[in-house]
Amino acid sequence: MIGSALGDRPGHGAASLLPNMTERDNLSAALSIEHDDPDRALRLAKRIVEGTDFAAWKGGSALLSRLANDARRTAKRTARVAVVGSYTTTQFVDLLRLAAYRYGIHLETYEAGFDQYRQEILQSDSEMYRIDPDVVVLAVHDGAVELPDRSSDPEAEVASETVRWTALWRHIAESSSARVVQHNFVVRPDPVHGNLAKSLTNTRGSMIAATNAALAAAAGGGVAVVDCDMLASRIGKDVWLDDRYWQIAKQAVSLGALPLLARHTAAVIAAQLGLSHKVLVLDLDNTLWGGTIGDDGIERLALGAGSAAGEAYAAFQRYCKSLSERGVLLAVCSKNDPEVAREPFRSHPDMALSEDDIAAFVANWEPKPDNLRQVAENLDLGLDSFVFVDDNPAEREIVRQLLPEVEVVELPSDPSGYIAAVADSLLFEMVAITDEDRQRTHHYRARSSTRGLLETASSIEEFHASLSMEAELFAFDETHLPRVVQLVNKTNQFNLTTRRHGEESLRAYMADPSTFTLALRLRDRLADHGLIAAVVAVPADDAFEIDTWVMSCRVIGRTVERTVLGWLIDTARDRGFRRIIGRYIPTPKNALVSGLFGDLGFERGPNNGETQTWHLAVPPSTPLNPFIEVHNG
Amino acid sequence: MDDQADRIQSVFRLVLGDPALVVTDTTTAADVEGWDSLAHINLMFSLEMEFGIQFAGNEFARFTDVGDLRRAIEVKLRF
Numbered sequence: 001m002i003g004s005a006l007g008d009r010p011g012h013g014a015a016s017l018l019p020n021m022t023e024r025d026n027l028s029a030a031l032s033i034e035h036d037d038p039d040r041a042l043r044l045a046k047r048i049v050e051g052t053d054f055a056a057w058k059g060g061s062a063l064l065s066r067l068a069n070d071a072r073r074t075a076k077r078t079a080r081v082a083v084v085g086s087y088t089t090t091q092f093v094d095l096l097r098l099a100a101y102r103y104g105i106h107l108e109t110y111e112a113g114f115d116q117y118r119q120e121i122l123q124s125d126s127e128m129y130r131i132d133p134d135v136v137v138l139a140v141h142d143g144a145v146e147l148p149d150r151s152s153d154p155e156a157e158v159a160s161e162t163v164r165w166t167a168l169w170r171h172i173a174e175s176s177s178a179r180v181v182q183h184n185f186v187v188r189p190d191p192v193h194g195n196l197a198k199s200l201t202n203t204r205g206s207m208i209a210a211t212n213a214a215l216a217a218a219a220g221g222g223v224a225v226v227d228c229d230m231l232a233s234r235i236g237k238d239v240w241l242d243d244r245y246w247q248i249a250k251q252a253v254s255l256g257a258l259p260l261l262a263r264h265t266a267a268v269i270a271a272q273l274g275l276s277h278k279v280l281v282l283d284l285d286n287t288l289w290g291g292t293i294g295d296d297g298i299e300r301l302a303l304g305a306g307s308a309a310g311e312a313y314a315a316f317q318r319y320c321k322s323l324s325e326r327g328v329l330l331a332v333c334s335k336n337d338p339e340v341a342r343e344p345f346r347s348h349p350d351m352a353l354s355e356d357d358i359a360a361f362v363a364n365w366e367p368k369p370d371n372l373r374q375v376a377e378n379l380d381l382g383l384d385s386f387v388f389v390d391d392n393p394a395e396r397e398i399v400r401q402l403l404p405e406v407e408v409v410e411l412p413s414d415p416s417g418y419i420a421a422v423a424d425s426l427l428f429e430m431v432a433i434t435d436e437d438r439q440r441t442h443h444y445r446a447r448s449s450t451r452g453l454l455e456t457a458s459s460i461e462e463f464h465a466s467l468s469m470e471a472e473l474f475a476f477d478e479t480h481l482p483r484v485v486q487l488v489n490k491t492n493q494f495n496l497t498t499r500r501h502g503e504e505s506l507r508a509y510m511a512d513p514s515t516f517t518l519a520l521r522l523r524d525r526l527a528d529h530g531l532i533a534a535v536v537a538v539p540a541d542d543a544f545e546i547d548t549w550v551m552s553c554r555v556i557g558r559t560v561e562r563t564v565l566g567w568l569i570d571t572a573r574d575r576g577f578r579r580i581i582g583r584y585i586p587t588p589k590n591a592l593v594s595g596l597f598g599d600l601g602f603e604r605g606p607n608n609g610e611t612q613t614w615h616l617a618v619p620p621s622t623p624l625n626p627f628i629e630v631h632n633g
Numbered sequence: 634m635d636d637q638a639d640r641i642q643s644v645f646r647l648v649l650g651d652p653a654l655v656v657t658d659t660t661t662a663a664d665v666e667g668w669d670s671l672a673h674i675n676l677m678f679s680l681e682m683e684f685g686i687q688f689a690g691n692e693f694a695r696f697t698d699v700g701d702l703r704r705a706i707e708v709k710l711r712f
Contacts, residue, residue: 024647031652055647055679062650090671244690248674255678 023051027059034063038070042101043404049102049266050410050425052235052259061098068106076104076275076384082128082178083109084117085139087252092139095258099266103426104275104384114250117144121168124175133178135269138168141228141252142185147207154202154210161207162214169223173504179272180223181265184212186232186240221485221503224268224431228253231260267426274490274500277407277427278381280323281372283390284334284341284363288320288353289313290415294340304350312415317352319419324357328428329379331360333371333388338363368395369402380556382492382589387427389418432482439530464559464627467524471563474633476510476517476534483531484519491550492589496582496596499548501536514539516571520564522555522628529555535564537571544568544577544618556592562625565600569622582614637703637710644683648675658700684710 190197232240242254290302341363597614
C-alpha cells in the first residue's frame with residue numbers, strides 16, 4: 001500500500017530540506033484517488049507546492065502529467081512557456097509545471113537544449129519562437145555570467161554584462177509577444193578573498209552583485225526578475241550550489257533547491273499573466289489578535305508588547321497593513337457580533353489596523369462561504385482573487401470545500417509563523433506597483449459609500465446625477481502607460497476581447513497614426529478613481545474596429561461606457577468611418593459585458609466561431625451622457 | 634524485506650512515479666522503465682535526503698544494482 005509506505009517515515013536530511021510529512025501525505029492521498037476523483041487529486045497535488053520536498057514534487061509532477069486533461073480543464077488558463085537556460089533544465093521544467101498549476105496555469109512547455117539560451121533567443125526562427133510563447137524563462141546560473149575573476153575596470157565590465165542580458169530581452173520583445181522571466185545570479189562565497197570580498201568592487205562576486213542590481217533596475221515592462229540570490233540565501237547557498245551535481249549532471253541548481261525556484265518562477269509568471277490575488281480576507285479572533293473578543297473583552301486580548309503571542313499578532317497586523325498600502329485589499333470575515341467585532345479597531349491601543357484599512361467588514365454568525373460570496377459581490381471582484389486566512393482549521397476546510405476558487409492559507413498554530421505562511425504562498429506576487437495600487441483601498445471604500453448613496457437616491461438616474469462625475473479623456477502617453485498595461489493585462493470582467501497587449505505592442509499602437517487609443521480618468525465628489533478605462537481602435541476598411549476595450553470593475557454601473565461610446569462615435573465620424581465594429585470574445589470571466597454592445601445600440605452580425613460581431617452605423621450626432629462631464633486632454 | 638530495502642523501495646516508487654514498482658537487490662537500471670541517467674540523479678539525491686547521507690561524486694555511477702546501493706547506504710549509516 002503506497003500510502004503507508006510513503007507516509008510513515010520521517011526523513012533524516014539537512015534540516016531545511018526535511019521531507020514535510022504533510023506533503024507526502026497529500027501526495028499519497030492524491031495517488032489513492034487519482035482515478036476516482038481526479039479533480040480532488042489535483043487539488044491535493046497543489047498542496048505539495050507549499051513545501052520543498054523534491055521527491056514529493058516529482059511524484060506530484062508525474063501525477064499532473066497523467067491527469068493532463070483534467071489539469072487543463074481545471075486551470076484558470078493555459079500558457080505556453082519556453083525555458084531557455086545555461087544548465088540541465090529538464091528537472092526544473094518538470095517541477096515548474098506542477099508549481100504553475102498550483103497558481104492556476106496549465107503549462108505547455110518548450111525546453112531548449114543544454115546551454116542554448118543565446119542561440120534560441122538570437123535566431124528569430126528558432127523553435128522557441130515557433131511555439132509563440134506567452135512567457136520565456138531565462139533559467140540561467142552564475143556560471144553563465146561572462147565576467148572575469150578580477151577586473152581593473154569593474155564598472156565597465158558590469159555595464160557590458162548588463163547590456164548582454166538586456167539585449168537578449170529586447171531580442172525576445174522584437175521577435176515575439178512573450179514576457180520574460182529572468183533568473184538572476186547567485187553570488188558565491190569567495191574562497192580567495194573571504195570576508196574581505198564584499199569590500200572589493202573588482203572581484204567576480206561583487207561584479208555579479210552589481211549586475212543583479214542593474215538587471216533589477218532595467219526590468220519592468222514585460223520583464224520580471226526572480227531573485228535567485230535571495231532564494232539561495234534563504235535555503236542556504238551550500239545547499240543551492242552543490243557542485244557534485246554540476247560535475248555529474250550539469251545540474252547548476254541542486255535538486256533540493258529546485259522546488260523553491262520553480263515555485264517562485266511560477267508565481268512571477270502568474271503575476272505577469274494577471275493572475276495575482278487582490279483581496280486578503282482575515283478572520284479576527286486568534287488571527288489578528290490572541291483570544292476571543294466576545295469572551296475575553298478588550299483588556300484580555302493578546303495584542304502588542306507584553307507577551308510573545310501579543311507581539312506576533314501585532315507584527316502580523318503591521319504586515320497586513322503594509323500589504324494594503326501596496327494595493328492588496330483587506331476584508332474581515334468573522335463569526336462575531338458586528339459591534340463587538342469592531343471594538344478593538346476603535347479602542348485597543350495596539351491595533352495596527354484601523355477600520356479605514358478594511359475595504360469590507362463582515363461580522364455575523366452566518367457560514368463563512370456565504371459571507372465570502374457577499375464580500376465578493378460588494379467589492380465586485382471574483383472569488384478567485386480572494387485569499388482566506390483563518391486560524392480555525394474547520395473554517396479553512398469548509399471554505400476549501402464549498403469555494404474551491406478561493407485560496408486558503410494553511411496557518412501554523414504559532415502566530416509567529418503567520419507572516420511567513422501568507423508571504424510564502426506568493427499569492428500576492430506583483431511585477432510592478434502603480435499609484436493606483438497604493439490608493440486602491442481608498443477607492444473601494446469610497447465605492448462602499450456610494451453603495452450607501454444608492455440606497456438613499458430614489459432612482460438610478462438621481463444616483464448618477466448626485467455623484468457629479470467628471471471624466472478626462474486622452475490618448476495613451478508614456479506617463480500613463482504602466483497603468484494602461486496593468487489594466488489591459490489584469491482586467492478580466494469588463495474586457496470585450498481579452499487581448500493581452502504588452503507594453504511594447506501598446507507603445508506601437510501609440511506610435512501608429514492610423515490607430516486610436518483612449519485612456520479615461522474618472523473623478524466624482526467622493527473619490528478620484530484614477531485611470532479606469534482603456535480603448536484601442538483600429539481601421540478595418542470603411543469601419544472603425546474596437547480591438548480592445550477594458551474598464552476597471554470599480555466603475556461598473558457608472559455609465560462610463562456611454563461616455564466611451566461618445567468618444568468612439570466622435571472619433572469615427574472625424575475620420576470619415578461609416579461603421580463601428582465591436583467584437584465580444586466570451587471567456588469564463590467576461591459574461592458581464594456579453595450584452596454591452598446590444599445595450600449601446602449595436603446590431604448583431606454573424607458569429608466567427610465563438611466571437612460575436614456587432615455593428616453600429618455612425619450617427620450624424622453623438623448621443624450625450626448627461627451624467628459625466630467630459631474634459632478632453 | 635528489511636527496513637533499508639523498504640525505504641529504498643519507497644523512494645524509487647516516489648521518484649519514478651510508479652506506486653507499484655518492486656525493486657530487489659538484483660534490480661538494475663535496465664530492469665526498470667524510466668530509470669535513465671536523469672532519473673538516476675533524482676534517485677541519488679532523494680536517497681541522500683531520505684537517509685541523511687552524501688554520496689561522493691565518483692560514487693554516483695558506480696553502483697551495479699540495488700543491492701550494491703543498499704550496502705553502500707548501510708555503510709554510510711554506520712559511520
